Amino acid sequence: MIAWLGRAGACLAAIVAVLVTGASPARADTVRDQEWHLAALRIAEAHEVSQGEGVVVALPDTGVDTKHAELAGALLPGKGFGEGNEQSDGTGDFIGHGTAMAGLIAGRGLPGGGGILGIAPKAMILPLQTLRNEDGNGNPAFLAAGIDWAVGHGAKVVCVAGGAGASAQLREAVERALRADVVVVAAVGNAPAAKAVAFPANLPGVLAVAGTDRDGNHAAISVSGPEVVIAAPAVDIASTRLGGKYMTATGTSDATAIVAGVVALVRAKYPALSGPEVVRRITATAIDKGKPGRDDEFGFGIVDPVGALTMEIAPESPSVSVGSGGAAAPRKTGGVWWIVAGGVVLGGVVVGVALRRRASRF
Structure with a gap:
């Protein structure tokens, strides 16, 4: 959702957010019910194999709210970069975007099976406060500095839930992260404002x-293009919000946080795999959608956490080049997605609907 637009500007997106009241124990189950993507991706089954133990996911974003119950114990000391963030340890989120991404990646849930549960609830978040201005008037240099700092502080995954104007400094930081065996996950951007895959996702x-x-199906909000590698849920995604509240939002940053969580699951299960091998495992086990093989809307297909954790990947599997690594062709299979057709009902927990155009949100 957040785009580091830089001075050159980048992607604009219209976002629909549904704000939900803070959860008491009696209402926590209702909040969990909104996470339709957990059932769609068979996350309960995936958690029987891996929950992301020991994996550090760096989150360069707006910071993360330490007061949200589901994120207690999930945050490492981070750092702030630019825009008055220099004294920050990565917390003190003023906007809420980073807090939402953190919940999607590593939310611990609440007692009794309620609250927001992340894709990798035993992973650790390294919060990097690289943007404070909700209008996205940031600088790609701050994002680049955050990525470099994360690589030096144990991150094995970097979740860039946004985009930036093209920048040599940011490109070089991403390249250094990849050489350091870090998996960099990034959002492609939101249509219709964005017309092409965002930087640095491209x-x-x-x-x-x-x-x-x-x-x-391909979400109308999602950009498509030849650089797309994988797809994940991006519509009506529930997560943590500032002040102990919850929200649902639509955008490719939500999908990006989900995939970052899947990367953490795989890295915990297969710690000996290199970054490119992790990407290959995820793409080789993806559920092929759209045109057969890789296409511009789904990439290699919809991410399948259970498949990525459990399927054997034959060394002789067909592969195509994806950046610095290889990715096996996706498998064809029936759609487990149909189990969630019809969606969920927010019911009594909804207290308001905010329709806002945010220049910075993916």
Whole structure:
């Protein structure tokens, strides 16, 4: 959702957000029910194999709210960059975007099976406060500095849930991260304002994430293009919000955070795999959608966490080049996505609907 637009500007997107009240224990289950993507991706089954233990996911974003219950114990000391963030340890989120991404990646849930559960609930988030201005008047240099700092502080995954104007400094930071065996996951951008895959998602070696809807179809909000590598849920995605509240939002940054969580699951299960091998495992087990093989809307297909964690990947599997690594051709299979057709009902937990145009949100 957040785009580091830089001075050159970048992608604009219209976002629909549904704000939900803070959850008490009696209402926590209702909040969990909104996470339709958990059932669609068979996350309960995936968690029987891996929950992301020991994997550090760097989140260069607006910071992360330490007061949200689902994120207690999930945050490492981070750092702030630019825009008055220099004294920050990566917390103190003023906007809420980073807090939402953190919940999607590593939310711990609440007692009794309620609250927001992340894709990798035992992974650790390294919060990097690189943007404070909700209008996105940031600088790609701050994002680049955050990525470099994360690589030096143990991150094995970097989740760039936004985009930036093309920048040599940012490109070089991404390249250094890839050489350091870090998997960089980035959002492709939101249509119709964005017409092409965003920077740095369009860089070689980056796991560029497009969006799907509740039925597993290409989401209207999602940009398409030849750089798309994988797809994940991007419509009506529930997560944590500032002040102990919750929200649903639509955008490719939500899909990006989900895929970053899947990368954490795979890295925890297969710690000996290199970054390109992790990407290959994820793409080789993706559920092929759209045109047979790789296409501009789904990339290699919809991410399948269970498949990525459990399927054997034959060394002789067909592959195509994806940036600095290789990615096996996706498998054809029936759509597990149809189990969530019809979606969910927010019911009594909805307290308001905010329709806002945010220049910075993916």
